[in-house]
Amino acid sequence: MTVSTDRPINVAIVGMGNCASSLVQGIHYYGGAAQTDAAGLLHEEIGGYRPSDIRIAAAFDIDQRKVGKDVAEAIFAKPNCTTVFHDSIPQTGVTVKMGRILDGHSDHMKDYADERTFMPLNAPEPNKDDIVRELRTAGVDILMNYLPVGSQKATEFYADCALEAGVAFVNNIPVFIASNPVWAERFEKAGLPIIGDDIKAQLGATIVHRVLTDLFAKRGVAMDRTYQLNTGGNTDFLNMKNQDRLASKKASKTEAVQSVAARRIADENIHVGPSDYIAWQNDNKVCFLRMEGRLFGDVPMNLEMRLSVEDSPNSAGVAIDTIRCAKLALDRGHAGMVEGPSAFFCKHPPVQHTDDEARLMTETFISGAPLRAVPDEDTAGIQGTEPQGKDRDDGKTAPVRAVAG
Numbered sequence: 001m002t003v004s005t006d007r008p009i010n011v012a013i014v015g016m017g018n019c020a021s022s023l024v025q026g027i028h029y030y031g032g033a034a035q036t037d038a039a040g041l042l043h044e045e046i047g048g049y050r051p052s053d054i055r056i057a058a059a060f061d062i063d064q065r066k067v068g069k070d071v072a073e074a075i076f077a078k079p080n081c082t083t084v085f086h087d088s089i090p091q092t093g094v095t096v097k098m099g100r101i102l103d104g105h106s107d108h109m110k111d112y113a114d115e116r117t118f119m120p121l122n123a124p125e126p127n128k129d130d131i132v133r134e135l136r137t138a139g140v141d142i143l144m145n146y147l148p149v150g151s152q153k154a155t156e157f158y159a160d161c162a163l164e165a166g167v168a169f170v171n172n173i174p175v176f177i178a179s180n181p182v183w184a185e186r187f188e189k190a191g192l193p194i195i196g197d198d199i200k201a202q203l204g205a206t207i208v209h210r211v212l213t214d215l216f217a218k219r220g221v222a223m224d225r226t227y228q229l230n231t232g233g234n235t236d237f238l239n240m241k242n243q244d245r246l247a248s249k250k251a252s253k254t255e256a257v258q259s260v261a262a263r264r265i266a267d268e269n270i271h272v273g274p275s276d277y278i279a280w281q282n283d284n285k286v287c288f289l290r291m292e293g294r295l296f297g298d299v300p301m302n303l304e305m306r307l308s309v310e311d312s313p314n315s316a317g318v319a320i321d322t323i324r325c326a327k328l329a330l331d332r333g334h335a336g337m338v339e340g341p342s343a344f345f346c347k348h349p350p351v352q353h354t355d356d357e358a359r360l361m362t363e364t365f366i367s368g369a370p371l372r373a374v375p376d377e378d379t380a381g382i383q384g385t386e387p388q389g390k391d392r393d394d395g396k397t398a399p400v401r402a403v404a405g
């Protein structure tokens with residue numbers, strides 16, 4: 001992109017949808033001369049990298065309204081419907097290339113109006129060599145995966161391309177790659193960092209539900225039942241009308257809440273997931289949350305909350321940090337999953353931590369400070385910590401064992 005920087009971070013985007021649109025707008029919004037403060041950013045600077053250091057060096061999509069267009073135009077093409085908070089995006093000179101469709105496109109999407117749905121281009125699809133060549137030629141550092149939910153094969157295809165091209169991978173979607181030990185090991189062996197899975201929005205349903213669940217645990221309130229119902233009108237929600245594509249999304253969102261509960265909630269007492277597609281909401285996502293618990297003396301209480309957010313800028317506010325953490329990991333020769341940023345920025349990381357713990361680990365990672373083991377007595381006051389060595393497959397969060405030395 002036309003952003004001048006001494007230390008560019010070259011990013012390839014797969015899936016030029018609403019999240020990519022908000023990310024590209026944000027790079028320019030925070031890089032613009034008029035921008036005097038950093039309101040809305042988690043970090044103005046990460047290891048010396050600023051949002052304006054991010055360049056979109058390559059982009060892939062399958063929609064006929066996006067392929068062949070400059071990135072600056074493709075991000076505003078239908079069916080994208082997110083808020084435009086920065087419309088002056090200069091031509092980038094980077095053209096969106098045709099991607100490999102695989103399971104990126106679901107049949108049920110054909111039943112909706114053109115302006116609401118995906119319209120795959122009828123053109124030859126690239127093979128792995130083509131994508132790898134493109135990534136290498138463009139000097140890409142990091143590949144951002146923004147495919148639709150349920151794109152298992154397509155995600156694996158692009159992850160393979162990243163491995164082959166020697167590119168770091170950030171997996172924003174609920175297909176398990178960073179949290180799949182086989183894939184994590186492949187990245188480790190290739191000497192490449194991976195952050196994932198399933199991006200956790202800046203202030204969205206997941207983080208609010210997790211923080212409230214953690215609060216119940218900290219205040220000794222037994223949580224008996226909870227639901228989180230979400231509605232929206234973007235293509236992400238339309239795609240998720242196909243229940244067959246939803247299994248990993250539900251698992252990711254549910255586990256994000258279960259992992260911070262004092263005790264695991266029985267499956268029938270927790271319901272977390274996308275609940276309906278309401279076209280006129282466009283990229284506005286509304287979350288209805290209910291939590292039922294018992295206070296002192298087993299006396300019942302309940303909490304109801306409604307959250308309304310623009311979905312895609314909410315994820316871009318986090319993506320702008322995951323990219324910079326992935327670049328920092330690359331600079332430092334970090335191989336394999338990056339634990340702190342994955343736990344802080346994603347719903348389904350390889351290892352779950354409470355958000356306080358994950359934030360501490362992320363700040364430590366960013367600072368580059370050496371890590372040291374925390375003596376048992378130091379962790380005693382940290383909610384969610386358990387005796388060290390506790391099996392992380394038990395659904396509980398892992399203890400924070402490393403802080404800045």
Ligand SMILES: NC(=O)c1ccc[n+]([C@@H]2O[C@H](COP(=O)([O-])OP(=O)(O)OC[C@H]3O[C@@H](n4cnc5c(N)ncnc54)[C@H](O)[C@@H]3O)[C@@H](O)[C@H]2O)c1
Binds near residue numbers: 103
């Ligand atoms: N918005 C959030 O807060 C948030 C949070 C967590 C996860 N996510 C996930 O991020 C992903 C992207 O979200 P979005 O709102 O941008 O979705 P979107 O529907 O707006 O965009 C998806 C894009 O992928 C393209 N595509 C489909 N198949 C492809 C293929 N095989 N190769 C290349 N491109 C292909 C589509 O044409 C479209 O442009 C979704 O899986 C979503 O669930 C979003």
